[in-house]
Amino acid sequence: xxxxxxxxxxxxxxxxxxxxxxVLRDLAxxxxxxxxxxxxxQVSHDEGRLLxxxxxxxxxxxxxxxxxxxxxxALCIARGLPxxxxxxxxxxxxxxTTLARKYWRRGGVEDRIDLRIAPAxxxxxxxxxxxxxxxxxxxxxxxxxxxxxxxxxxxLRPGGLLVIxxxxxxxxxxxxxxxxxxxxxxxxxxxxxxxxxxxxSVMLPVRDGVTLIxxx
Numbered sequence: 001x002x003x004x005x006x007x008x009x010x011x012x013x014x015x016x017x018x019x020x021x022x023v024l025r026d027l028a029x030x031x032x033x034x035x036x037x038x039x040x041x042q043v044s045h046d047e048g049r050l051l052x053x054x055x056x057x058x059x060x061x062x063x064x065x066x067x068x069x070x071x072x073x074a075l076c077i078a079r080g081l082p083x084x085x086x087x088x089x090x091x092x093x094x095x096x097t098t099l100a101r102k103y104w105r106r107g108g109v110e111d112r113i114d115l116r117i118a119p120a121x122x123x124x125x126x127x128x129x130x131x132x133x134x135x136x137x138x139x140x141x142x143x144x145x146x147x148x149x150x151x152x153x154x155x156l157r158p159g160g161l162l163v164i165x166x167x168x169x170x171x172x173x174x175x176x177x178x179x180x181x182x183x184x185x186x187x188x189x190x191x192x193x194x195x196x197x198x199x200x201s202v203m204l205p206v207r208d209g210v211t212l213i214x215x216x
Contacts, residue, residue: 054135058161062135131215135160138164145185167210169209193211
């Protein structure tokens with residue numbers, strides 16, 4: 001696994017972002033305390049700030065997140081929405097999202113978030129086919145990435161933005177030999193995005209790789 005960003009650079013980047021408030025800091029700390037073996041799934045502060053800014057820049061009013069964990073990224077997305085905006089948050093864990101609800105309430109955004117505990121593909125396929133999604137963030141089980149992508153893109157409005165996390169997988173996507181199912185799924189998705197004439201995309205070396213995808 002490749003170290004995608006030097007720790008000193010990562011610390012400098014974090015130090016030069018708008019600081020996290022007490023709600024975000026406490027959520028990150030409690031996630032680490034309660035789920036130490038899974039805490040690395042939480043987005044970093046700088047990536048959270050990026051999500052908030054992208055939501056604001058796109059003027060999004062309706063957002064979707066696939067993969068909530070303990071709610072840090074959902075909190076960041078919801079904060080970028082207008083007061084009457086809505087975020088559909090998809091996850092399968094009651095345990096992780098119980099902590100998320102606590103901090104959404106503290107952060108004053110609980111009323112903007114519709115949490116669905118169910119397989120995400122099922123939730124997405126049940127949405128109307130109309131392209132009404134302004135912003136989407138995908139950070140869930142990697143084997144599901146291709147299916148989630150195909151469910152999200154048709155429902156993105158023209159000019160809508162899809163952000164996909166972990167597209168570099170610690171450099172594993174560079175390995176030409178057959179890998180684990182998760183690695184193959186992300187490699188396949190990256191190839192699909194590149195060939196997809198419905199969208200324009202840019203892959204950024206932010207943390208573990210982030211792809212920004214704009215619906216044409």
